[in-house]
Amino acid sequence: MVLAAPASIAVVGGGVAGFSAVRELRRRGYAGALTLVDPAGLPYDRPPLSKAFLAGSLDRLRLQLAPEQWYEDNGITVLADTVDKLDAGNGTEAPVLALASGRDLAADVVLLATGARARRLPLPGMDLPGVFTLRSADDALALQGHLASGAHLVILGAGLVGAEVAGTARGLGAGVTLVDPAELPFAQAVGPAMAGYLQSLHAAHGTEYGRGAAAGITSDGNVLRVELADGSRLSGTAVLVAAGSEPETALAEAAGLAVDAGLLVDASGRTSHPRIFAAGDSSRRLGPDGAPGRRFEHWDAARRTGEAAAAGMLGAEPPAGTADWFWSDRYGVHLEVAGSMAVPGQTVLRGEPGSGFMVFRLDLNGALAGAAAVDGGTAVRAARKLIESGRILDPVLLQDPAVDLRRLARAKP
Numbered sequence: 001m002v003l004a005a006p007a008s009i010a011v012v013g014g015g016v017a018g019f020s021a022v023r024e025l026r027r028r029g030y031a032g033a034l035t036l037v038d039p040a041g042l043p044y045d046r047p048p049l050s051k052a053f054l055a056g057s058l059d060r061l062r063l064q065l066a067p068e069q070w071y072e073d074n075g076i077t078v079l080a081d082t083v084d085k086l087d088a089g090n091g092t093e094a095p096v097l098a099l100a101s102g103r104d105l106a107a108d109v110v111l112l113a114t115g116a117r118a119r120r121l122p123l124p125g126m127d128l129p130g131v132f133t134l135r136s137a138d139d140a141l142a143l144q145g146h147l148a149s150g151a152h153l154v155i156l157g158a159g160l161v162g163a164e165v166a167g168t169a170r171g172l173g174a175g176v177t178l179v180d181p182a183e184l185p186f187a188q189a190v191g192p193a194m195a196g197y198l199q200s201l202h203a204a205h206g207t208e209y210g211r212g213a214a215a216g217i218t219s220d221g222n223v224l225r226v227e228l229a230d231g232s233r234l235s236g237t238a239v240l241v242a243a244g245s246e247p248e249t250a251l252a253e254a255a256g257l258a259v260d261a262g263l264l265v266d267a268s269g270r271t272s273h274p275r276i277f278a279a280g281d282s283s284r285r286l287g288p289d290g291a292p293g294r295r296f297e298h299w300d301a302a303r304r305t306g307e308a309a310a311a312g313m314l315g316a317e318p319p320a321g322t323a324d325w326f327w328s329d330r331y332g333v334h335l336e337v338a339g340s341m342a343v344p345g346q347t348v349l350r351g352e353p354g355s356g357f358m359v360f361r362l363d364l365n366g367a368l369a370g371a372a373a374v375d376g377g378t379a380v381r382a383a384r385k386l387i388e389s390g391r392i393l394d395p396v397l398l399q400d401p402a403v404d405l406r407r408l409a410r411a412k413p
């Protein structure tokens with residue numbers, strides 16, 4: 001069933017996916033009632049939580065994705081509340097959201113943009129004071145108080161968030177020990193050559209780096225001790241568990257929607273229920289063969305899927321898909337990555353590790369599948385177009401820093 005013009009839409013979650021959906025609904029001329037529910041109230045952005053906001057150089061107001069006036073101007077009701085239960089109904093009547101405040105909210109169509117939560121490790125000591133995870137602005141503020149000069153932060157997990165916090169904490173003068181069970185963390189996302197360069201930044205900036213899996217955390221007054229599986233011990237004044245994220249799918253599961261390590265959706269964001277859509281980190285798109293694809297956990301994927309769901313809720317075609325893209329900042333180094341660096345094929349390097357360094361991944365046919373660059377946003381934008389074109393590319397051209405990727409992207413195949 002397609003509801004071409006629902007009289008009312010409710011969005012659960014005020015991250016970039018929920019925000020992008022309400023903005024796109026109004027951009028497309030949707031004039032019905034539009035309500036967004038999030039415990040934090042006005043939608044805010046998460047990438048600065050491990051960067052400028054954690055460093056104290058960006059305040060809470062500037063985290064917001066739009067000022068309060070924008071919601072008023074666009075007739076969007078924002079409720080600072082939590083959805084405790086979703087009564088999906090059988091598809092003929094409007095679903096009902098039960099809010100923690102006691103109020104019920106019925107809407108013709110519901111978008112679940114509930115995001116993800118930081119993964120907790122099943123460790124003794126996970127709940128000790130001084131042990132943190134990082135997903136919300138409140139989490140960042142709590143952690144910030146433990147990053148002054150003289151503090152020592154132990155970070156468990158050297159993925160995007162762990163590595164960025166290491167850089168921010170060093171910038172604030174705190175000592176940092178970073179541990180990860182993987183030999184080369186982040187290699188799946190950026191390829192081994194780029195991951196090796198990024199890992200070298202830790203030592204260059206005074207972050208102690210080690211391989212290991214945490215087995216437990218104990219507290220000894222003001223000092224926290226992390227025991228690793230090999231019996232060795234690390235100590236610090238605070239511990240950040242940065243072990244990735246888990247999709248927030250509890251509402252959907254309780255309502256009987258199809259969930260498999262993420263809320264399963266089609267290209268328009270429609271779930272297994274005709275009146276319920278999903279977008280962002282909580283969702284996972286089914287491919288044309290019906291098999292679930294990867295669950296993306298990047299800002300741009302959340303924005304794009306939010307916009308696609310807005311089109312879907314109005315019965316319109318979703319915008320054409322684009323190659324995945326994300327960025328990361330640590331120790332003053334800006335990384336951008338497009339496409340996939342993990343497909344079988346060939347790696348091509350351009351330049352030397354450092355600013356301007358670029359790594360390409362060609363698939364087995366010789367088409368560009370992925371590109372990662374340090375301080376090379378323009379080149380990655382061009383590479384993204386080349387990835388989307390599916391063109392077969394000569395590795396000799398890619399590895400030559402004198403070849404302008406923008407011209408290559410514009411050139412006729």
Ligand SMILES: Cc1cc2nc3c(=O)[nH]c(=O)nc-3n(C[C@H](O)[C@H](O)[C@H](O)COP(=O)(O)OP(=O)(O)OC[C@H]3O[C@@H](n4cnc5c(N)ncnc54)[C@H](O)[C@@H]3O)c2cc1C
Binds near residue numbers: 047251279327
């Ligand atoms: C510290 C950090 C740094 C990051 N840095 C980068 C980066 O540099 N580059 C990049 O590409 N990506 C980065 N990301 C990832 C990016 O921020 C996420 O992919 C993006 O925030 C996902 O948006 P979302 O709207 O799907 O989910 P979220 O941002 O998680 O928002 C979901 C919202 O739903 C709300 N919610 C959940 N359940 C309910 C409920 N029952 N009722 C009401 N509301 C509910 C939550 O409170 C939350 O506000 C970072 C993430 C973090 C945490």
